[in-house]
Amino acid sequence: MELTLLLLSLAPLILLLVISIFSLKDPSHCAKNLPPGSLGWPIFGETLEFLFGKPEKFVFDRMKKHSSVIFKTRILGEKTVVLCGPDGHKYLFSNEQKLFTSFLPHSMQKLFLSYQAAGPIEISREAESKIISSPGFLKPEALVRYLGKMDSITRKQMQTYWEGKDEVKAFPLAKTLTLSLACRFFLGSDDPERIARLVSNFDDVTLGMHSIPLSFPGTTCYRANKAAAAICKELGIVIREKRARMADGEQAQDILSHTILATDPSGKHMTEDEIAGKIMGLLVAGYSQVATAMTFCMKYVGQRPDIYAKILTEQTEVATAKKAGELLDWDDIQKMKYSWNVIYEVMRLTPPIQGAFREALTDFTYAGYTIPKGWKIYWTVSTTNKNPKYFPDPENLDPSRYDDGKAFPPFTFVPFGAGPRMCPGKEYARLAILTFVHNVVKRFKWEVVFPEEKIGGDMMPIPEKGLPIRLQSHSC
Template sequence: MDIKELSPFLLCLFSILAPTIFIILFKLSQSRNNKNVPPGEMGFPWIGETIKFYRAQRKNRLFEDFIQPRMIKHGKIFKTHLMGSPTVILNGANANKFLLSNEFKMVVSSWPSSSVQLMGKESIMEKQGERHQCLRGLIGTSLSHAGLEALVPKICNYVQHHLDQNWKGQDKISLYRSAKTLTFSIVFECFVGINVHPDTLAIFERVLEGVFAPPIQFPGSKFSRARKARLEIKKMLVEVVREMRKQMEEKQEGGEAGGMLLSRLVAGMIRGEISEEEVVDNVVLLVFAAHDTTSFAIAMTFKMVYQHPNCHGLLLQEHADIMMNKRHGENLTLDDIKKMKYTWQVARESMRLFPPIFGSFRKAITDIEYEGFTIPKGWKVLWTAYGTHYDAEYFQDPLSFNPSRFEEPVPPYVFLTFGGGPRLCVGYQLAKLNILIFVHYVVTCYDWSLIYPDETITMDPLPFPSHGMPINISPKL
């Protein structure tokens, strides 16, 4: 056999043997020096179990179709392979505490490349240690007690204006879409301090579509469209930031015009504490974090209230009692918000059953020893809200709706709708105000009913009601 005849034979032989050799090398690389890693299955090389994970997530059945079967088979700690990385999934309050309280020490936040590029490399989600603490402090000052007191009447005005403009005269409305439009305006205008152009929400939604898409740049791809939208947002925000800086410097203010977040960030930029890129990236991140998840939480709260008439009656009574002490047209105060204890129990129970964020990835920056297992340096670690929210150890009859669970304080690291540890959601108080104030004005001004009481929830990339949660409405007389 001469060389010309041998070449096709060798090529054919290689094509047959290469996949087998690759799989063997992959298995060896996973097992080498990892004898104490948690049990589990890594799936196919590179792909791992990513497709199964995404399929379950898209149907909003991540717990039922992906996590629970593996917990039954392997226990509360198991390994898998997701999005190109070997990953350990931890479940339970002790595991959550161990992982989240060791932020910056053993693990760091680890988001997909597409998310980092679109949210911003200089955003707080990418910052570690002291830099994270500095940015968190600048953002958090806008949500101090005084900041919250100032926000409440502003949010009340936005909610009432939105209902007057979009609900009055209608007999049917998309509750989810309405809540999303409203919370976006509140976050952007009321909290950040930037007037919203009618097209701004649509541009942000194009960015959101690409945050978990493969970071491949080719015309027409989700990621490509998202990057283009992100550049539009950056251009707009840079112009606003530079104009505000100019005005503040001309007035010789270190200023906090009206206590708005953007003015505080720009003041920090003038003092040299934060860069222009950090200001832009953190505004983008906060707008995404504060409005999309909040609108879903609002929708799920109304879903649960409608499905449980007794709950509806108790909630209405609480808001009627608050209204008895208000003059006609008088806005709510922060003290009124504190009286909405039952409403907040209902909202938290709704978020327990339907968490707006299923969990978050971390990356081990050192070999981690936990519960007799080794999580190797460089591996991803995932905590999920489902690991405690749906566990009878923490919530009796966990799949039933029972707001009274929250009459007493819930143990730490059990209810994780807003995360935990150093990365506890910095805007959770703003989310709380948005939910409670919106609920107040809807239930006191309108009679309403769900058109699809059992409407399914889907995810793309965050959860949302598949039909937009349409409701029938009529003004109270």
């Protein structure tokens, strides 16, 4: 009995010793001239500091301690290097598919079934990209046709959830709106009951995307996996409904339709699970990040009457030039230059997403250091977006930074990626956010109830109380 208790008490130490031995045997530890930094604890590395502190602080602390150019760490179970500053951004974006490829942390791999080769049919990343780009859904000329519907959905949401209210919580309403827009655009569906079922599940998935991949009841990862399964089940119903309508002659007019029609080189179609996983990824991207930008726009503008007045003037000019009931068009969007500058500043101050991962396809050398094949590369806007070297008075919301004729060094602020990796959804996001700003500004003036509300410190900023705001109705 005593021997059993002794062995049980020693088990954690034995496990740690074994892990350490295997870590020392890792050939990448023997690689010469690795970047400065620390891999932290075996397996966990520095994940806890990365997830439960502010990622921005995590990066800046290590830039000061190790190097302002490049450092190594271990986060989310992966040996990782962080490339810092504009030069790091440029190097990363200029070498996509040459030195680097996209990578999802394990917590994300479990959520997005399509990332795993779970089914018999596997569509390459290049083919997957063509599914989205070939119909041209995300190009401006295609989005022009969708803009009126986007405006119509936004107006209806304002009438249903905003008008007549003294106080609302901006973040939940922004999420409902963005999911409604994404479902209509990607799925061709605007069923309000379906959207209501999806919203809470998407929240859990978003939180689980950058969590410790320990899935047992009570953990963020467990809730996220349950939510992802529920979303895929709902999307399975949508896919079957879509296939039935297409069999009856419905034309392919949305991304889901073209994904259903897509084939691999041998002519085989994707499985329902693969389609659901890919569509879920698109919906997540078109949901949380856009809603976050909308919400923090209301937060910052609500605290700056001078900026609100300028946006109101611009949006009033757009509104008064329209006939009664006439929807927004492309020319109207082009007139919203100041409003877009404000949104850019909002995203600089509170990026909708802190960064993204890549994987090294081969050994490469950067800044005199060698990074082994298979290591992960993390890029983050936080190394530049609040650096006073590039943005004087960086904590100040200053839309004039982006006025015509003014410029800042390339790759200092890349909210939508850059170069070959410029997010294909940039124009979609711009239209969705500007349509929201137009509709909310022409209807309301607002006051933030908790102006100093703490901003969540995880990978995606979240207003802890939903950003309550008091509304004062007006009409322009």
